[in-house]
Each structure stands twice: as structure tokens, then as C-alpha cells.
Amino acid sequence: MAANATPSSRVKTLLILGGTGDLSHRLLLPGLARLIARGRAPGLVVVGSGSRDWSQDEWKQRVRDSFSSEYEAASADARRELDAAVQRSSYLQLDLASPSGLGPDLLELEPPLAVYFALPPKLTLQTVEGLSPRDLPPETLLVLEKPFGSDQASARDLNRRLVSLVPEERIFRVDHFLGMTTVMNIVGMRFSNRLLEPIWNSLHIEKMEIVFDEQLALEGRAKYYDASGALEDMIQSHLLHTMAFMAIGPPASLAERDLRDLVAATLRASSVSGDFSRSTRRARYTAGVIDGKEVEGYADSPGVDPARNTETLAEIEIAIDNDRWAGVPFILRSGKAQARTRKEAVVTFRPVNHLPEGFTGSTTLPSRLRISFNPAYLELELNVNGPADIFRLDRSTLSSKLHTSQLTPYGEVLEAVLEGNRLLSVRGDIAEECWRIVDPVLAAWRSNEVPMGTYAAGTQGPSGWESSRGSL
Template identity: 60%
Template sequence: MASQTTVKTLLILGASGDLTGRLLLPGLARLVAMGRAGDLKVVGAGSDPWTPEQWQNRVHTAFTEASVSSDASGKNALKDLAKTTTYHQLDVTADGPLASLLAELEGPVAVYFALPPHVSQLACAMLTAAQMPAGTRLVMEKPFGSSEESARDLNRILISLVPEDHIHRVDHFLGKATVLNILGLRFANNFLEPVWNREHIEKVEIIFDEDLALEGRARYYDNAGALRDMIQSHLLQIMALMAMEAPASIGERDLRDAVSAVLRASSIKAPYAKSTRRARYTAGSIAGRKVPDYAKEDGVDPAKNTETLAEVQIEIDNWRWKGVPFILRSGKAIGDKRKEGVVTFRRVPHLPTGFSGVDSPNQLRIGFGPDTLQLDVDVNGPGNIFTLDRTTLNAELNASELLPYGEVLDGVLTGDPLLSVRGDTAEDCWRIVEPVLKAWFRGTVPLEEYDAGTSGPENWPSSAAPQD
């Protein structure tokens, strides 16, 4: 079971980096302003020789927006935290400095590794269990390892330091509201669950197409690509939620057991030229903004053949889903951004003779950020009552008051690993995609091209586009 002891100190490693300033601190600010961080102290550490003033300015800047929309108590909480925060320059990969800093901090401590994955692994390797203050929690950013073997090695290191339920492998893409919206939809509606299987569903698509291009992230992205960056981590987790069996509870053990069971049954079947596709964007425009050719972006090595659009077909070999393709797709610089899961139902076995007008299967769409729900229904149309028209029922699902990283930190501070990825699951995600990565590296699947601002290569069959 997860520990219920509230964290007293949040230690951010990589405090001078982009992730901390752009996402982590603003997420923390909303949490603090809502009175959900308790009596928390925040300590920053990094390799940059920052002065105390530089660090406090960063914290103050990140807290400004949350302060504007807060009440008096929220403003005071933000102001107090900003005044007491400190920064330490240290090399986290050296033997000694990180352990010495941990010994000075009030526990329990949450150590947030806002660092490149290989640096995080080196830092953890410099620590021992004896150097961990009681109740320490370790927070790891994706990607968790670079292969199944490296993920397994990192798991061994982390487990030697703290228990599994004190390790938070964060997936900020999956907020608590999104997770619970999917589970509520699936398991609280008796009309839906009986048809949620291979007998009634033709295919499931999970799509994350964004209109953003590289946006100065070449250093990370050119070594990752769409398959590692999005599908290996985020989209496989969403797939598992949509495909899992009903858990006994929404407690972290029951839920994560159910997720793990789906991923253990999942694989991408060879030949990979049939079950996967990859492409890279060339110059184009999005909403009037010119986008340069990916291969010519600063920091990109064209010889790496990094894909900016990836699509894979997952097979889930179990009783419920055998034979139903789960198609996972993610791309950058796409003209129409889409973040949704699309469930396409099988056609009715027989439409009574005399009806006309609809020849496409029904679809259920679950939108992610904002969370929405759309269900296609065929009804008798106006005018000629023998003609069926497609109508769509729309609903907005509940959203969280917290920013995505605020939800992550909320779980970390309260000791709830519900939203974190369990160690065995992290390894399984790599097992699923690693054969594809090797095939792509060998060139057995061609790297195609598409103009920025389009939906992808012209010869790709289109995924289920929203109805007008």
C-alpha cells in the first residue's frame, strides 16, 4: 500500500532546466495556491552556478499566474514558499554531493529528477539505500530507460533504494480526471460494457496529432522520435485503460494490475512494413506560420532518420480483444490537431429492407484535453422517415482544477502512485516497441515524408476523421 505520510521537502534536480521552469513550477504553484501542498519546502539543485536571487526569480515568475487568480490565503502560501526556497549547485553524477544534500533536508523528501534519462540513471547509481531519508520518494521523468534491458537495469537500481510504491514514474499526459473519465464511462454504464469486445467493436484508434513542430527541442526529440516519445509511453497507457478488464476498485494496486495484464498480452506483429508506418515532415505552413523542413531544423541530424509521425497496430491476444486492431498514432506539425480515442463499432448484421441513408459504422470518440465524449447514433431523418441520418451526442467531461504537473505532484506529495507507471509496465512498454525500433533502424520500413500542415503522407489511409 502507498504511504500516507505527506512529503515535507521537494528536491528538484535539474532546477535550472526548461522542464522545471515551463511545467513543474507552474504545476506546483496551482497546487500550493489551492492549499494542497501542506507545509512544503522546495529546494532546487542543478549544475548551473545560479545565485539565490536567480533561483528565487525563477520561482517567483512561475508562481505569478497562479497568484493572480488566488485568494488571499493562496497568495500568502505562494509568497511564503518563494521566500524560503533555496538553490544548490552540484554535480548529481558525482559520488557524494547529492547524498550530502539529502542528509540536510527535512524528510520525507521527494526527489524529482527533472533531468535527461541517462543523467537520472547515473545520479541514482551514486546513491545507496542507507543515504535515503525515511519515506523518500523518487520521481522519474519519461522516457523510463531506452530499451527493455535498460528499463530493467534502472528498476533494479531504484528498488535497491526505496520500495516500489515510493517510485513515481510520471506520465503527465494521463491526468487523474482523464483516467477516471475513461473508467467511469466504461464501467458505470451497463449499456456499454456488454458490447466492449471483439464481437461488437471493429477497431480502436488512439491518436495524438499536434500542430506543434520541433519548437527548439531537437536535442531531445531527434534522439527520440514519435514512437519513443509518445506511443511507447503515453498512448500505450491510454490503450490499456480502454482495453482493460474491470478492476475491483480504483485503488492503485487493482488499477495498475489491470493495466499490466493488458500490456503483457500486447504486441506488434511482424512484418513491420505492414503493421507500422513512419514519416518525417518537410517544409510547410500551419495556420499561416511557416514551418521549416525537419531535416534542416537546428540541432537535427538528418542521417538519424528520426520520424515525426508514427503509426503502429497493436494486437491484444486475449479473450476480449483477439482480432481487434488497436491503432496508435502520433505526429508533429499536423494541420488538424487531434487528441482522442476512437472506437469504431461493427456494422449492424442486417438493416431492414426499406431503410436507406447511412452506410458507415457508429463511432464513440473520447477526447483528451479537453476531455469530451461524442457518440454517433443513426435516427430517422426529417422529411423522408425511411432515410436514416447520423447525429452525434456530445458531452463535456469533468476536468481537473490542477495543471497536469500539479496532478503529478499531488500524487507524489500524498504518496499516491495511482498515476505513475509501475516498474513491470515500464519494461513491457519497451518490449512492445523495441522490435519495431530495431526494424526501423535497419531500414526495413521506409521513412516517408509529408508537408507540415497536412494530415500525413498522401498514400496513408486516413484514420477515422471527425464527422462534420
């Protein structure tokens, strides 16, 4: 059993609200299949729900289809486990437009129960509002997808409603981007190396950049994405949390409270720096070419309302107002339809105080540490004496692979839920802090205080962005 889990918390029934939807089919059920195939979800009963008039056989076929990629690589024993899970699964036709009718169905399910809200944010809120504590079996867990609310006030209201149903320790706000592997790779690297931890501060680090750029364009997500954009979809929802783990002080242990208390304290000290026209940037892609394939401009894509002025590339500079990080910019960036996919943190160290006169070559390049999240590897860029000329400094890179999970990101999320492991659950106050940080930026962007740039699909962003901020 994983750390932070209690024996009584092992979930026996997983109810997926929105089980007939795309999230369940593409991500949740395939992630669960890998757990089952590896014997890490013994006896779990999966119950799907939706408004569609599906028979039990139609639901079982949906589960089997979602498990298909795992069947292909599975051993005979693993296939039997997958088959058994399909046969145990069942379907509930539910109309969540009237969520007050959900209670009797929940009470029929075997506890401990986890209710996974694989729903759009508005429908999640509507469903939560329609529930009461008496509708929930003992030890029920409530599992919610990001985003949690649409601003700090709505996140606070949602949190109040959730804790009126179950205690905070039985609420799982999941962040599939920040899985167990990502967190432990960061924490292990930072706090087990004396080479790094004493210099992990403003005296030695010039800036830190956290990037999630992807080549993918909309890929059919216009309905959701056009109502959020890059700032809400990635930076608010995922990158701020990643930044906090990169910036926390040393925890006493890996217990969830030790880590999450430090994350919360770091975010409370965080804000977007100064004038938003200087500390934030936004843009959206126009028509272009990615890997030889023509991509239409964002504003011309089906389901997009150009009047919304939704950005597909966002960048903000965060200041962390504490002793460790005062004066160090944390630059968070995320974009779609980029020239290449990058999912990494880049730590740029300050230049040496004095370089002996007489060296040539890469004398002005600072040391950098790159932590790639997917694929998981580490690179330390250093200046060393070149092979041809002892007085010339050349760039050299030391690299190492990091731990890679056997599970998918959603598999890691689901395993934590099933075991009652709250380490990766986003605590209520942390969810509110993330909104507090970006709310002023969103307001400034909506009032057009920050201009909207453009970039061709398949490029890294508007002309001038790269040169004005360095290594990104």
C-alpha cells in the same frame, strides 16, 4: 487525502534535480503553483538544484517567475500562500557529474523527501548509479520522468538499480499525459454504464484508435526529440498506457493494485501485429504552413541530424491476445506539425448484422464513440431517421463534457507524489512491457525495413494514409 495514500507518506520537502532547467521552469513549478494556490500543498518546502552558480535570491526569483501566471488569477489568500512558498524555497548548487557527493546534501533535508529527477535520461541514470541507500533520508520517494530507459534491457537495469535504493512502492515513474482526470474519465465512463460494458469486446468493436496529433513542430526540442522520435516520445511513453486503460477488464476497486495489475496483464498480452511493413508506418514533415505560419522541414531544423532518420509521425497496430480483444486492431498514432491537434480515442463499433432493406443515407457508417482527452468531452455518433425523409438515415452526435481538472497535468502528478498516491505511478514491470512491445519495431525501423514517408507541415500525413486505415 486521496485514495491509495497513507498518512505517513505526506511529503514535506520536494527536491528538484535540474531545478534550473526548462522542464522545471515551464511545467513543474507552474503546476506546483496551482496546487499551492488552492491550498493542496500546505507547508511544502521546494528545493531546487543545478550546476549553475545561483544565489538564494536568484533561485527565489526563478520560482516567483514560474509562479507568475498563477499570481495573476489568485485571491489575496492564495497570493500569501504563494509568497510563503517562495520564501521557504532554497537552492542547492550540485554537480551531478559527480553524484556520489549528493548524499550529504540529501540528508540535510527534512523528511519525508521526494527527489524529482527533472533531468535528461542519461543524467538520471548516472545520478541513480551514484546513490546508495545510506544517502537517502527515511521515507524518501524517487520520482522519475519518462522515458524509463532506452529499451527493455536498460529499463530493467534501471529498475534493478532503483529498487536497490528504495522499495518499489516508493518509486514514482510519472506519466503526465495519463493524469488522474484522464484515467478516471475512462474508468468511470466504461464501468458505470451497462450500455457500454457488455459490448466492450471483440464481438461488438471493430477497431480502436488512440491519437495524439499536434500542430506544434519541434519548438526548440531538437536535442531531445531527434534522439527519440514519435514512436518513443509518445507511443511507447504514453499511448500504450492509455490503450491499456481503454482495454482492461473490470477492476474490483479503484485501488492502485487492482488497476495496475489489470494494466500489466493487458500489456503482457499485447504485441505489434504481423509484418512491420504492414502494421507500422513512419514519416517526417517537410516544409509547410501551419495556421498561416511557414514551418521549415524537420531535417532542416537547427539541432537535427538528418542521418538519424528520425520520424515525426508514427503509427502502429497492436494486437491484444486475450479473449476480450482477439482480432481487434488497436491503432496508435502520434505526429507533429499536423493540420490539427487531436488528442482522443476513437472506438468504432461493428456494423449491424442486418439493416432492413429500404433505408438510404448513412447506411454504411458504423457507430463511433469519441473520447477527447484535451479538451475533455465524449461524443457518440449514431445513425437516426432524418427530419426531411423518414427513410433516410442521417448522422447524429450525442455529446457530453467530461470532468476537467483544476490542476495542470504536472499539478496532478505532483499532488499524487506529495500524497504518496501510487495509482498514476508507472510500475516497474509495466515500464518494461511498454519497451518490449516497441523494441522490435524500433529495430526494424533502424534497419530501414519500413520506408520513411514524408508529409508537408500542416497536413495530416503522407498521401494515402487516411484512406488506407479509415476513421483516423
